[in-house]
Every structure is written in structure tokens, then in C-alpha cells.
Amino acid sequence: MANGSLNRFLGGSPGGVLIRLLFLSLVVGAVMSWLGLxxxxxxxxxxxxxxxxxxxxxxxxxxxxxxxxxxxxxxxxxxxxxxxxxxxxxx
The missing domain is CATH 1.20.5 (Single alpha-helices involved in coiled-coils or other helix-helix interfaces)
Structure with a gap:
């Protein structure tokens, strides 16, 4: 029951959310670096x-x-x- 609440809160399984966040962080960091921000x-x-x-x-x-x-x-x-x-x- 607690695992279902956690998945609902995170928007998916913790591992999947972690992978998506890492990928988005890499993309945003690269764009910011390219823009000099x-x-x-x-x-x-x-x-x-x-x-x-x-x-x-x-x-x-x-x-x-x-x-x-x-x-x-x-x-x-x-x-x-x-x-x-x-x-x-x-x-």
C-alpha cells in the first residue's frame, strides 16, 4: 500500500523516475553550459x-x-x- 502511494507521488517507480531525472538533468545542464548560464x-x-x-x-x-x-x-x-x-x- 505504501509502495503504491510512493509510486503515485513520484509519478512512477522510483528507479524509473530517477533515470528520467538524471537524463533531464544532463540535457538541461548541457543546454545551460552551451548558453553560458x-x-x-x-x-x-x-x-x-x-x-x-x-x-x-x-x-x-x-x-x-x-x-x-x-x-x-x-x-x-x-x-x-x-x-x-x-x-x-x-x-
Missing amino acids: TPIDLYEGTVALVRDLVDDGFAGLRHVGTWLMYGAMVVVPVWLLLRLLRGGSGQ
């Missing part, structure tokens, strides 16, 4: 990418916040005026 390069590149996305994302949020405030400066007074003219009837 190291795991440190990948890590630093990922950290820089996330940092840039966060910086750009927050800049985008600042723009959205500005647009929201500009729109609210027009929409809220018009809405309030219409509510007052209708007497707050809700129709």
Missing part, C-alpha cells in the same frame, strides 16, 4: 525580473490611483448633485 545567473536574473515587475507594477498602480482620483473628482459631485435633485428617492 549558471544556476546563480538564473537566480539573479529571476530576482531582477521580479524586482522590475514589482517596481513597474507599483508605478502602474500609482497611475491607476491618479486616474481614480481624477474621475472621482468629477463623478462623485455629479452623483451627489443628482441625488440631491431627485430627493434621494433612489429612482
Whole structure:
């Protein structure tokens, strides 16, 4: 029963999974070497990418916040005026 759970978790027999992982590791390592990449390069590149996305994302949020405030400066007074003219009837 435990062996079936282990096979299900691993996605196959432990020996078969080990062989597949070794083969994929060899292929990925060869490609990375051919491209001149190291795991440190990948890590630093990922950290820089996330940092840039966060910086750009927050800049985008600042723009959205500005647009929201500009729109609210027009929409809220018009809405309030219409509510007052209708007497707050809700129709």
C-alpha cells in the first residue's frame, strides 16, 4: 500500500523516475553550459525580473490611483448633485 502511494507521488517507480531525472538533468545542464548560464545567473536574473515587475507594477498602480482620483473628482459631485435633485428617492 505504501509502495503504491510512493509510486503515485513520484509519478512512477522510483528507479524509473530517477533515470528520467538524471537524463533531464544532463540535457538541461548541457543546454545551460552551451548558453553560458549558471544556476546563480538564473537566480539573479529571476530576482531582477521580479524586482522590475514589482517596481513597474507599483508605478502602474500609482497611475491607476491618479486616474481614480481624477474621475472621482468629477463623478462623485455629479452623483451627489443628482441625488440631491431627485430627493434621494433612489429612482
